[in-house]
Amino acid sequence: xxxxxxxxxxxxxxxxxxxxxxxxxxxxxxxxxxxxxxxxxxxxxxxxxxxxxxxxxxxxxxxxxxxxxxxxxxxxxxxxxxxxxxxxxxxxxxxxxxxxxxxxxxxxxxxxxxxxxxxxxxxxxxxxxxxxxxxxxxxxxxxxxxxxxxxxxxxxxxxxxxxxxxxxxxxxxxxxxxxxxxxxxxxxxxxxxxxxxxxxxxxxxxxxxx
Numbered sequence: 001x002x003x004x005x006x007x008x009x010x011x012x013x014x015x016x017x018x019x020x021x022x023x024x025x026x027x028x029x030x031x032x033x034x035x036x037x038x039x040x041x042x043x044x045x046x047x048x049x050x051x052x053x054x055x056x057x058x059x060x061x062x063x064x065x066x067x068x069x070x071x072x073x074x075x076x077x078x079x080x081x082x083x084x085x086x087x088x089x090x091x092x093x094x095x096x097x098x099x100x101x102x103x104x105x106x107x108x109x110x111x112x113x114x115x116x117x118x119x120x121x122x123x124x125x126x127x128x129x130x131x132x133x134x135x136x137x138x139x140x141x142x143x144x145x146x147x148x149x150x151x152x153x154x155x156x157x158x159x160x161x162x163x164x165x166x167x168x169x170x171x172x173x174x175x176x177x178x179x180x181x182x183x184x185x186x187x188x189x190x191x192x193x194x195x196x197x198x199x200x201x202x203x204x205x206x207x208x209x210x
Contacts, residue, residue: 014093015041015043015136015137016043016044016096016097016134016136016137017039017041017042017043017044017107017136017137017138018043018044018045018046018127018130018131018134018136018137018139019036019044019045019046019127019138019139019140019141019142020041020046020123020124020127020138020139020141020184021045021046021047021048021083021141022048022123022140022143022186023035023047023049023050023051023052023053023079023123023143024048024050024178025047025048025141025142025186025187026050026051026079026082027203028152028186028187028189029082029083029086030086031086031189031190032141032186032189033083033086033087034086035137035189035192035193035196036088036100036192036196037088037100038193038196039100039196040142040196041061042096042097042098042099042100042112043097043101044091044096044097044100044101044103044109044130044134044136045083045088045100045102046074046076046105046123046126046127046130047077047079047080047082047083047102047103047123048079048122048123049072049075049076049079049099049122049123049166050075050079050082052075052076052078052079052207053072053075053076053079053123054205055075055124056068056071056072056074057119059071059076061120065117065118066117066185068119069117069118069121070106070110072122073105073106073109073110073126073182074106074148075078075195076104076105076106076123076126076128077104077105077106080102080104081104081105081186083102084102086123088100088101088102089101089102090102090103090104090188091103091104092104092105092106092107092108093168094108094112094130096132096134096135096136105126105130109126113205115129115130115169116169118169120167120168120169121169122166122167122170124166124167124170125167125169125170125173127140127205128129128157128170128173128177128179128181129173131179131181132177134180136138137179137180137181137182138179138180138181139181139182139184139195140166140181140182140183140184141184141185141186141192142165142166142183142184142185142186143164143185143186144182144185145184145185145202145203145204146165146183146185146202146203146204147161147163147165147166147183147204148163148165149161153202153203153204154204155203155204155205156204156206157171157175157204157205157206157207158175158207159175159200160172160175160183165183166183171206172206174206175206175207178207178208179206180206180207180208181206181207182195182203182204182205182206183203183204183206184201184202184203184204185202186204191203
């Protein structure tokens, strides 16, 4: 099945995939971005917070839920500009892009304020919200193969389980909102490319499968 066929049933416009690019993958961005740009349909890349969000976690405002939330959201934009430095465009609009680009979500999050202000909410759930809002699927790139239980990779999740691969609110959110989601190892760029072409790769599917 091609990527076009896999995503095309969602609506009658061009398919779109939201890609959450985790902060732990910063050392691999120069290899990952060209692979994402080679996709045959538009990708909206939601950055993680990475080291910028970690600064907030370790600061004196970390205990102030509102201040920490907005500072962490601003950290996502900072990592977004790091990705943009790889030669990819940016957008501030929560909308289907015409071309693959990096979302800088701070202003939109301030406008809509859609999620609780808590460290249980990170860029994982923010990316899920973005995918739900624009009617897209969600690809989550992490530095691990997916979600494991008892040392074994879970191929498909249909109900929430405890994991530190994604934030605590992520699994309940994507399951409740029926967002087609797949988690895979972003350090393997060949695997990313295969997934974008509609091929089977190791990872964790959540809810409705592709």
